[in-house]
Amino acid sequence: MSDISIVEIEPQLVIGIRRIGSYELLPEMFPEIFQFAVGNNIEIAGPPIFVMHRTSEEDALRANSEGNADLEVVIPVSEKIGDTGSVKCYELPGGKMAKSIHKGPYEECGPTYQALFAWLAENGFAIIGSMREVYLNDPQEIAPEDILTEIYAPVEQVIDL
Numbered sequence: 001m002s003d004i005s006i007v008e009i010e011p012q013l014v015i016g017i018r019r020i021g022s023y024e025l026l027p028e029m030f031p032e033i034f035q036f037a038v039g040n041n042i043e044i045a046g047p048p049i050f051v052m053h054r055t056s057e058e059d060a061l062r063a064n065s066e067g068n069a070d071l072e073v074v075i076p077v078s079e080k081i082g083d084t085g086s087v088k089c090y091e092l093p094g095g096k097m098a099k100s101i102h103k104g105p106y107e108e109c110g111p112t113y114q115a116l117f118a119w120l121a122e123n124g125f126a127i128i129g130s131m132r133e134v135y136l137n138d139p140q141e142i143a144p145e146d147i148l149t150e151i152y153a154p155v156e157q158v159i160d161l
Contacts, residue, residue, distance in 0.1 A: 004100045004119045009152065011094040014049070015042065016074030017086050022067045026050060029073040036087050037075060046076030051092070052131040057113060072130075092132075097152040098125060105144040109133075109151070116151060124159030 017033055019025055030048055037044055053070040054060040063069035074092060081089045098120055102112040120127065136148040 004098055004116055006125075006155070007097055007099045007152075009094040009097050012046065012076045012092045013078075013080060013089070014074035014092045015077050015081065015087055015089045016051070016072055018070070018072040018088070020068055020070060023064050023069060023071070025071055026073065029071065033073055033075055033087070037077065040081070042081060043078040044075055045078045046134075048135050049074045049076075049092070050133040050135075052133070057110075057117065093129065093154070095129075095154050096156065098155050100151045102149040102151060103145070103147070105147060106139075106149065109149065112151060116153065120153065120155065124157055125155040126158045127153045128156050129154035 015033065015037065017029055017036075019029065033048070034044075036042075051072040051074060052060065053072065054063055060069065076092075077089070083089055098116060100112055100116045100119075102109045131151065131153045134150040134152065136150060137146070139147050
């Protein structure tokens with residue numbers, strides 16, 4: 001777990017796929033979007049991202065247990081393409097974000113999220129949109145304890161402390 005900071009993120013052109021289900025679908029969604037990009041000679045311009053459309057831990061856990069989580073995986077690309085089937089191309093919004101870095105297995109991100117939510121509350125910030133996880137390295141190439149995940153939450157200051 002790293003320090004939490006407020007950063008300004010630029011919008012990113014991405015291609016992505018979106019499904020409803022449990023979080024167990026994510027490991028099959030990332031290869032699908034990469035295979036689409038490679039198969040269509042699309043230049044990948046950054047690491048893969050999971051866009052979370054639930055903005056609280058309770059909502060995310062409930063949606064996962066009910067099997068109706070809104071799952072979206074995207075990868076940044078260098079140029080716009082037309083939408084095809086389940087793959088959409090759009091600009092992922094930028095803006096003011098709280099950022100934290102989790103080091104370790106994905107399934108152990110919980111404490112990093114709890115620290116992020118607590119920090120936001122203590123510092124007068126509210127989450128105003130979809131959070132995202134940016135995966136900085138490939139879990140097939142490194143040990144689980146060395147996995148790095150950037151966690152971003154779009155925020156606005158709601159209380160001046």
